[in-house]
Structure formats: structure tokens, C-alpha cells
Amino acid sequence: MSIKFLPPLRLLNPSPPVTRFPLMNVGLSINTRRSIPIFSRVFPFKLKYPGFSSRFSTRSFRPGTTGSRPEFTRRTGAERERGEARTSKSLVEDEAELSDWVSDLRTNSFRGRVTSEDESDSDMGRHNRSKRGPGRDRDSGSNRGGGREGFSMKRRRESDSDEFGEPTRRRTESTFGPPRKNRGTLGLQNEKRGQGERDLWLKRDDKGVKGERGFIDDDDDEVDDGEDERKGLMRNLGGLVTEEESDDDDDGDNGNGIFEKNALSSTGLKKEFDMKDRPSLSSSSDSFMSETRFDQCSISPLSLKGIKDAGYENMTVVQAATLPVIVKGKDVLAKAKTGTGKTVAFLLPSIEVVVKSPPLDRDQKRPPIIVLVICPTRELATQAATEANTLLKYHPSIGVQVVIGGVRIASEQRNLQANPCQILVATPGRLKDHIENTAGFATRLMGVKVLVLDEADRLLDMGFRKDIEKIIAAIPKQRQTLMFSATVPEEVRQICHAALKRDHEFINTVEEGTEDTHSKVRQMHVIAPLDKQFPLLYVILKDHIADDPDYKVIVFCTTARVTGLVAGLLGELNLNIREIHSRKAQTYRTRVSNEFRKSRGLILVTSDVSARGVDYPDVTLVLQVGLPASREQYIHRLGRTGRKGKEGEGILLLAPWEEFFLSTVKDLPLTKAPMPSIDPDTKKKVERALSQLDMNSKQAAYQAWLGYYNSQKKVGSDKYRLVELANEFSRSMGLDTPPAIPKLVLGKMGLRNIPGLRTK
Numbered sequence: 117m118s119i120k121f122l123p124p125l126r127l128l129n130p131s132p133p134v135t136r137f138p139l140m141n142v143g144l145s146i147n148t149r150r151s152i153p154i155f156s157r158v159f160p161f162k163l164k165y166p167g168f169s170s171r172f173s174t175r176s177f178r179p180g181t182t183g184s185r186p187e188f189t190r191r192t193g194a195e196r197e198r199g200e201a202r203t204s205k206s207l208v209e210d211e212a213e214l215s216d217w218v219s220d221l222r223t224n225s226f227r228g229r230v231t232s233e234d235e236s237d238s239d240m241g242r243h244n245r246s247k248r249g250p251g252r253d254r255d256s257g258s259n260r261g262g263g264r265e266g267f268s269m270k271r272r273r274e275s276d277s278d279e280f281g282e283p284t285r286r287r288t289e290s291t292f293g294p295p296r297k298n299r300g301t302l303g304l305q306n307e308k309r310g311q312g313e314r315d316l317w318l319k320r321d322d323k324g325v326k327g328e329r330g331f332i333d334d335d336d337d338e339v340d341d342g343e344d345e346r347k348g349l350m351r352n353l354g355g356l357v358t359e360e361e362s363d364d365d366d367d368g369d370n371g372n373g374i375f376e377k378n379a380l381s382s383t384g385l386k387k388e389f390d391m392k393d394r395p396s397l398s399s400s401s402d403s404f405m406s407e408t409r410f411d412q413c414s415i416s417p418l419s420l421k422g423i424k425d426a427g428y429e430n431m432t433v434v435q436a437a438t439l440p441v442i443v444k445g446k447d448v449l450a451k452a453k454t455g456t457g458k459t460v461a462f463l464l465p466s467i468e469v470v471v472k473s474p475p476l477d478r479d480q481k482r483p484p485i486i487v488l489v490i491c492p493t494r495e496l497a498t499q500a501a502t503e504a505n506t507l508l509k510y511h512p513s514i515g516v517q518v519v520i521g522g523v524r525i526a527s528e529q530r531n532l533q534a535n536p537c538q539i540l541v542a543t544p545g546r547l548k549d550h551i552e553n554t555a556g557f558a559t560r561l562m563g564v565k566v567l568v569l570d571e572a573d574r575l576l577d578m579g580f581r582k583d584i585e586k587i588i589a590a591i592p593k594q595r596q597t598l599m600f601s602a603t604v605p606e607e608v609r610q611i612c613h614a615a616l617k618r619d620h621e622f623i624n625t626v627e628e629g630t631e632d633t634h635s636k637v638r639q640m641h642v643i644a645p646l647d648k649q650f651p652l653l654y655v656i657l658k659d660h661i662a663d664d665p666d667y668k669v670i671v672f673c674t675t676a677r678v679t680g681l682v683a684g685l686l687g688e689l690n691l692n693i694r695e696i697h698s699r700k701a702q703t704y705r706t707r708v709s710n711e712f713r714k715s716r717g718l719i720l721v722t723s724d725v726s727a728r729g730v731d732y733p734d735v736t737l738v739l740q741v742g743l744p745a746s747r748e749q750y751i752h753r754l755g756r757t758g759r760k761g762k763e764g765e766g767i768l769l770l771a772p773w774e775e776f777f778l779s780t781v782k783d784l785p786l787t788k789a790p791m792p793s794i795d796p797d798t799k800k801k802v803e804r805a806l807s808q809l810d811m812n813s814k815q816a817a818y819q820a821w822l823g824y825y826n827s828q829k830k831v832g833s834d835k836y837r838l839v840e841l842a843n844e845f846s847r848s849m850g851l852d853t854p855p856a857i858p859k860l861v862l863g864k865m866g867l868r869n870i871p872g873l874r875t876k
């Protein structure tokens with residue numbers, strides 16, 4: 117089914133019935149995941165949202181969310197500090213990278229096939245990488261894949277995945293029943309049943325909390341989990357990286373960094389929010405548009421022209437909510453759902469700061485960088501720079517540059533020299549490289565007036581924190597800081613004071629009492645043992661393709677190596693796929709990313725490098741295979757669909773022993789999908805395809821899989837069980853005996869002498 121959506125600004129829907137959500141009290145704020153502070157202000161605003169052709173007719177599984185009046189909260193940092201601290205689960209994407217990195221410790225034969233010409237990490241990057249280790253490398257942008265490549269003598273071939281079959285567009289009999297327009301990929305007719313099952317499951321889960329060791333339901337447990345998970349990762353890192361690196365990490369963990377210091381020292385004053393200048397906001401539980409036009413705000417005429425050319429007329433809710441505060445010079449921490457225009461929200465006022473600054477003196481030896489935007493991934497940084505260029509169309513004298521890993525640092529240095537820019541978009545690792553190694557760069561940074569942390573919670577997570585601390589130390593204290601994300605765990609709120617001024621405002625556009633995800637995105641989970649997962653993946657995709665010839669699917673996998681394996685399998689099965697992960701050269705990643713942005717009838721198989729921020733329009737399905745690294749990561753991955761108020765679909769495919777994850781997202785409308793049936797032919801076809809896959813890719817995937825789950829506390833804490841599961845995964849790839857792993861690697865993983873593992 118072709119989905120045709122009206123432009124978001126065109127339709128004005130009647131306001132849904134209004135339900136006012138009471139503010140939560142302090143007690144609740146302690147125990148509730150999305151705790152709302154007692155000082156939060158509630159702003160009623162007019163409702164206006166785009167019309168949608170309804171793909172799914174009911175939302176019965178999402179009780180109590182429709183018709184709610186949106187609430188929009190703003191708090192000052194001081195107010196926030198009075199709230200209860202809850203150390204939320206760490207965003208440990210690191211594990212995936214860690215496991216891949218661990219994979220590289222072995223003496224591999226599979227790497228040295230063909231040297232990639234694409235791979236273009238700088239010497240500088242390589243030099244730094246040797247000191248950095250996996251925690252630093254995980255796309256600290258700069259030395260991402262390359263960091264691990266540093267361990268290899270040769271590089272892998274990058275072009276394998278270009279050879280894929282044509283998309284399957286033929287309409288076939290749906291595996292799950294009637295066409296999707298009536299039901300979604302996994303069958304709407306089962307929605308009610310799904311809800312019932314979900315309820316049952318929740319009850320079971322409640323019971324499980326008491327009966328088992330409580331991974332689970334209450335937030336206190338999660339506090340422990342978060343802590344332990346972090347420690348678990350640090351243990352892993354500590355064992356894997358050089359001593360210098362371990363010390364470094366310990367520093368961060370022990371609170372020697374500026375984040376911890378500031379969090380402890382901040383006292384906090386309640387700051388009343390001034391509503392006078394507030395633009396009238398429009399929203400429904402799913403709307404992302406406001407009623408405020410850009411030309412109603414104090415924005416320079418040339419910026420307005422650029423905005424108009426970009427096709428933007430009204431502001432999105434987050435733009436309308438943050439712009440007046442930001443243009444006043446205030447620091448802001450903003451939370452808004454995925455795909456609701458946060459990029460423009462921080463870029464536009466930042467550009468205005470440049471407009472008001474003295475013009476660049478071309479003869480100046482070290483012209484200042486005025487706006488510094490930091491993004492956690494290369495794709496996101498590139499995308500933000502593209503958006504900035506769009507907005508700057510009529511500001512020819514304002515320049516934007518990107519510095520990211522995977523690009524030769526020397527060429528970036530030349531660019532920085534030749535075309536001095538006022539706006540710099542960067543990934544943290546590469547930015548740090550420039551601070552340390554590019555002549556005059558540190559001086560230029562002393563001109564920074566605005567610092568933006570996009571995906572702030574990710575950047576403040578420990579994987580990036582050290583780099584961010586160093587970057588913050590390299591820019592003036594007197595600056596404006598803007599932090600944006602779709603997820604702002606309590607932990608981040610506690611440490612954000614290090615970067616934000618004490619009187620900053622927390623602007624939360626996610627209304628009270630609603631989910632962090634979009635209600636127009638239908639979310640389902642399928643629980644199936646590992647030996648069924650590859651056939652199921654194929655069946656789900658085939659069904660979706662059959663149902664929607666204009667399909668555009670993203671499949672998320674746990675690690676880069678597993679992503680490579682899954683991409684290989686789906687390619688072997690003649691699905692039209694592309695792959696993006698840290699093992700791919702940046703030029704390849706950029707090319708595939710651009711292609712996917714424009715395409716239909718394509719499946720992108722990817723690791724978490726595509727989880728956040730990347731704006732691929734009209735993604736019809738997000739399929740997550742295996743345990744997401746965190747609740748936040750689940751939300752961001754899901755957020756690749758249903759952007760700009762559109763509909764979408766998300767399926768989470770878990771093994772029974774991963775089912776515990778559901779308790780971390782139990783506030784989200786995730787329903788149990790009916791089990792798709794796998795006919796014998798499909799099973800055979802998948803087995804045949806698996807047998808065609810390169811042994812090396814299976815070996816690498818096995819090791820990466822083991823590394824990833826080893827660092828997931830709830831799976832990895834029982835090493836014996838972990839190995840049993842890993843061997844189940846190995847069998848699911850069609851291997852009779854699990855691949856052998858170098859002793860050194862097993863030692864680093866803490867898995868020596870665990871029965872079931874083969875060593876070499």
C-alpha cells in the first residue's frame with residue numbers, strides 16, 4: 117500500500133477531547149520513569165495537527181492516551197535539582213562496539229581479503245586510536261571503525277554488500293493474513309488479542325518481579341541495573357584496554373570529571389518561567405506542529421528566506437517552545453519526540469547568534485568558530501550540517517564545516533584553513549583530535565558563543581563523556597549551551613549542569629501522561645527462539661514487502677558484525693538491502709545513507725550508528741533484532757519511522773530469554789504480535805542462504821554476539837548460560853560446532869574455562 121500523506125501544515129484537525137493530566141507529586145517523581153517535577157508548569161495550547169490517512173484503524177492497545185491535552189513543561193535547572201535523583205540505565209551502546217572490538221583482538225584471516233580504498237582514517241586518528249581503546253572508538257565519530265582497524269594488518273573488502281538483488285515487489289499472499297492496510301505487518305485483527313496477551317504478560321511480569329531477582333519493574337531495581345551495567349562495561353573495558361586507557365575511564369567513572377563535580381556542587385534556585393512571550397503552541401498527543409509561524413519571531417530576514425525556501429512555514433512544537441528562550445540567550449535542555457524538528461530548533465537561533473556577531477575578517481589568521489554543534493555519529497553530523505546549509509542559503513558569508521571520523525584529518529585541516537567557518541559540526545573524537553593536533557584550532561574555539569549537544573543524553577553517557585569534558589574545557593565558559601534529545605533520562609538531568617548554566621531551562625515537549633514514542637507508530641514484539649529468528653526475520657520482511665510495494669525498512673542488529681551477517685543473509689535471500697555499520701568505510705556509509713534517504717523499496721540493515729537522529733523520510737517499518745542496548749536506544753531506533761507526524765510500524769524480535777527487556781518499555785504501547793508461521797520451504801530457503809555465507813562472517817558474528825551479550829548484565833552475568841545461548845546462536849547460523857575463539861579474547865571477556873567454548 118502506498119502511503120500518501122498530506123503536507124503536515126495543511127490540515128487542521130478538531131481538538132480531541134481534553135483530558136487534563138494532574139501534575140505528579142514528588143513521591144511519584146521518585147518512582148516513575150518519566151517523572152515530572154512538582155515545579156513543572158503546564159501550558160494549555162491550541163491544537164492543530166496534520167491530517168493522516170489512517171493506516172491502522174484503532175489504538176485499542178494504547179489506553180488513556182488519545183484525546184489527552186498535551187502538556188508542555190519547562191523547568192529551570194535549579195528546579196530540577198530539587199527533584200529526586202534516579203540513576204537511570206546507562207546507554208550502553210558501548211557493548212556492541214566492545215564486542216566487535218574484542219573480535220578484532222584475534223589473529224584474523226578474514227580481514228585481509230581486499231584492501232579497501234575507501235577507508236580513509238587519518239594517521240592522526242590512528243595515532244590517537246592506539247591510546248584510545250574501544251570506549252573511545254565507539255563512534256566517537258573520529259576513529260570509529262578505524263580504531264579497531266588499527267589492530268588489523270589489512271582491511272576488509274568494503275564492496276561486498278553492493279551486490280544485492282532486486283526488490284521483491286510482487287504482491288504475495290500475506291503470511292499474517294489480510295492486507296496490511298487493515299492490520300499492519302503483523303495483523304491488526306490480533307491487536308485486541310495482543311493487548312490481552314500484553315496485559316497477561318504484564319501480570320506475569322509483576323509476579324516475576326517478586327519471584328525472581330527483580331530486574332525489573334521498579335525503578336530502584338533499575339538504578340542498580342544501570343550501575344551494574346556500567347560497572348560491567350567498565351570491567352570489560354578495564355580488562356581490554358591499555359592501563360592508561362583504564363585509568364582514564366576510571367577517572368570518569370569515579371567522578372573526577374567536570375560533570376560529576378558540577379552535579380555535586382550545584383545547589384539550585386527555583387526560577388519561575390515567564391509566560392509573557394510564549395508563542396501559542398499547537399499540539400495533540402501526536403502533533404509536532406505549532407501555530408506559530410517563523411515570521412512571527414525575531415529572526416533575521418535572510419534566515420526567514422532560507423526557512424521559506426526549505427518549505428517550512430510554521431514552527432514545530434519544539435521549535436516554538438525553545439526559540440524564544442534561546443534567542444534570549446538562555447541555556448536550554450530540550451526534550452522532544454523523535455522526528456519533530458529539533459535540528460532546526462537549535463540551528464536557527466544559533467545562526468542568529470552568528471548573524472549578530474561581527475563579520476568574519478577573511479584576513480584574520482584564526483577566525484573564531486562561533487557555533488559548535490556536537491553529534492554522536494558521523495551521519496548525524498553530516499545531516500545537521502546539511503540542514504544548516506539549507507537555512508544559510510541567503511547568508512553567503514556564514515560558513516559551515518563538518519569534522520568527523522573516517523575522513524582524512526589532513527583534508528579537514530586544509531578545509532578549516534582554506535574556508536574558515538563560523539559554524540562547526542563535529543563528532544566528539546575527531547573534534548578532540550583537532551583540538552590536540554590542528555594548529556590554531558584551539559584558538560579558534562575560544563570564539564565559541566554557542567555550544568550545541570545534539571542527542572545530549574548519548575553525548576553525556578560515559579562512552580563520550582571524557583571527550584565532551586575535554587571539549588568543554590577547550591571552549592569559553594561564557595557561552596550559551598543547548599542540549600536536545602528525544603530521551604532525557606534522570607541521570608542526564610543530574611549531570612547536565614556541568615555544561616549548562618545553573619539557570620538553564622528544561623523544556624519538555626513530551627506531554628505528561630503520554631509515551632516518549634509516537635502514537636501513530638504501531639509497536640509490536642515477537643518472541644521466538646534463536647533457531648527461528650532468521651526465518652522469522654525473512655518472513656516478516658517478505659510480508660511487509662508484499663503488503664507495501666513502497667516499503668522502506670530499517671533492520672537494527674546488535675553489533676556491526678551481526679549486522680554484516682544479517683545483511684549477507686538477506687542479500688543471499690534476494691532482498692534489496694544495503695548495510696551501514698562501523699565496519700564500513702565512511703565514504704560507503706555516506707553513499708548508502710544518501711541512497712536510502714531517497715529510495716523506496718529498500719531495506720537498510722544497520723547497527724546503532726543509524727539509531728539516533730538520522731532523518732530518513734517515509735520509513736515504513738523499523739525491525740529490531742535482539743536486545744536493544746537500552747530503553748532509550750529502543751526509542752531512538754523506533755524513531756526512524758513515524759517522523760514528522762507520519763505513521764509507522766515497529767517490530768522488536770526477541771528470544772524468550774530477552775523478554776525481560778519488555779519491562780523496561782512497559783510504559784510504551786508495545787503489543788505482542790501473533791507468531792508468524794514459517795513454512796518448510798521458507799525454512800529450507802533460509803538454511804540454504806545461511807550455508808552460502810562466508811564462514812568468517814559467521815565466526816565474527818558469533819564472537820561479536822558473545823561479546824555483546826556478555827556485557828549485557830542480565831544475560832552476561834551467568835557465563836555458563838551465556839555460552840549455551842551463544843552456541844544456540846551459532847547453531848542458528850547453521851554451524852554444527854561453534855567457532856573457536858582465541859584464548860586471549862576469551863580471557864579479556866572473562867570467559868576462560870567456560871564449558872562449551874572452543875579456543876584456538
Ligand SMILES: Nc1ncnc2c1ncn2[C@@H]1O[C@H](COP(=O)(O)OP(=O)(O)OP(=O)(O)O)[C@@H](O)[C@H]1O
Nearest residue numbers: 428430431432454455456457458459460602729731
Ligand atoms: N518547521 C518545520 N516544518 C516542517 N518540517 C520541519 C520543520 N522543522 C523541521 N522539519 C523537518 O522535520 C524532519 C525531522 O526533523 P529532525 O531530523 O530535526 O527531527 P529530530 O527531532 O531531530 O529527530 P530525532 O530525535 O530523530 O533526532 C526533517 O525532515 C525536517 O526537515
